Amino acid sequence: MARWAPDSRGRLESAAFELFEAKGFAETTVPEIAERAGLTTRTFFRHFSDKREVLFVDGAMSTYAQQAIEEAPSGLPPIEVVRHLLRRSAEEQFTGRADRIRRVRAIVVTDPMLRERELAKRDELSAAVDAGLTERGVDELSARLLADLAVTVMYLAVDRWLASPDPGADLSAHVDEVLDAHSALHGDRRES
Structure with a gap:
């Protein structure tokens, strides 16, 4: 194996996805992933703490969410x-990643431990949004409700985006559609 190879992380991800899809997540081992990528197991662990991290990046979305909330224009109502x-997340975190997200979701639904991890990641993201809103001065109850709403809206918007027949569809439009549907439930529509 090469001592140094370009784009080791990308090669490891590609090899892991191929094996997860062919053999299943539980049946795939880290040494198999490294071997398929032409790298060492040690190199795998330089990039990922375990094979689940190929699918879930620890803390990245939570940190991103808190920063985006902090940078939102002042004076905006909490919603x-x-x-x-x-x-912002739709534009910066999801653009050009529809195929990867589809693949991740297809792998996650096949494994109970991955589904549990997905739920834990949703909870982490909700807690981060809650903390970010609280730091902006939103009261505790409203921040908690809005945090859970934010995560639910994003997951529903992504579902609609991935199901869209238009491969170039804009996730932001689906975010607005889902948020507006929520607002319509209690007669509060955003003016376009």
């Missing part, structure tokens, strides 16, 4: 801070 967060 519009959530909209700002979700639209």
Whole structure:
């Protein structure tokens, strides 16, 4: 094996996805992933703490969410801070990643431990949004409700985006659609 190879992380991810899809997540070992990528197991562990981390990046979205909330324009009502967060995330974190997200979701649904990890990641993201909103002065109850709403809206918007027949569809439009549907439930529609 090469001592140094370009794009080792990308090669490891590609090899892991191929093996997860062919053999299943539980049946795939880290040494198999490293071997398929033409790298060492040690190199794998330089990039990932375990094979689940190929699918889930620890803390990245939570840190991103708190920063985006902090950087939202001052004076926005809390629901519009959530909209700002979700639209920014749609543009910066999801653009060009639809195929990868589809693949991750297809792998996650096949394994109970991965589904549990997905739920834990949702909880972490909700807690980060809650903390970010609280830091902006949103009361505790509203921050908690909006945090859970933000995560639910994003997951529903991503579902709709991935199901869209238009491969170039804009995730931000789906975010707005889902948030507006929520607002319509209690007669509070955003003016376009």
